[in-house]
Amino acid sequence: MHTAHILTTLAIIVLPLPALASSCAEQIGTIERRLDSAGAVQVTGLQEGHALRTGSPRGIKAARLDEPSDPGMVSTAAHVAEARTLILRAGDEDQRGDQRACENTMSEAKGMIGALP
Numbered sequence: 001m002h003t004a005h006i007l008t009t010l011a012i013i014v015l016p017l018p019a020l021a022s023s024c025a026e027q028i029g030t031i032e033r034r035l036d037s038a039g040a041v042q043v044t045g046l047q048e049g050h051a052l053r054t055g056s057p058r059g060i061k062a063a064r065l066d067e068p069s070d071p072g073m074v075s076t077a078a079h080v081a082e083a084r085t086l087i088l089r090a091g092d093e094d095q096r097g098d099q100r101a102c103e104n105t106m107s108e109a110k111g112m113i114g115a116l117p
Helices: 002-014 023-035 038-044 077-096 099-113
Strands: none
Touching: 023 038, 023 077, 023 099, 038 077, 077 099
């Protein structure tokens, strides 16, 4: 009986565990949801291949119509398109395990997106 417990414990230890999602992968998912939000569609129009995501429990109910406090943070269609490219690059970096590069790329993408309405 004691041997069975030892073998079970060893089996659990050596079995491969599922990969945990990296913090960068979570950031990528969050930004992708932002880029498919009503605010992003207001800036860029609904892009082919992207679905409008609604019903986020943390999402705002209506877009703000006033100007952002930092005019440099105004989103443009070109910035959103560049952010989508950066997200693809961050995904590749995350797959390679280059966490620092992925986080740097995500910071750049967030800056490109700016303040979506």
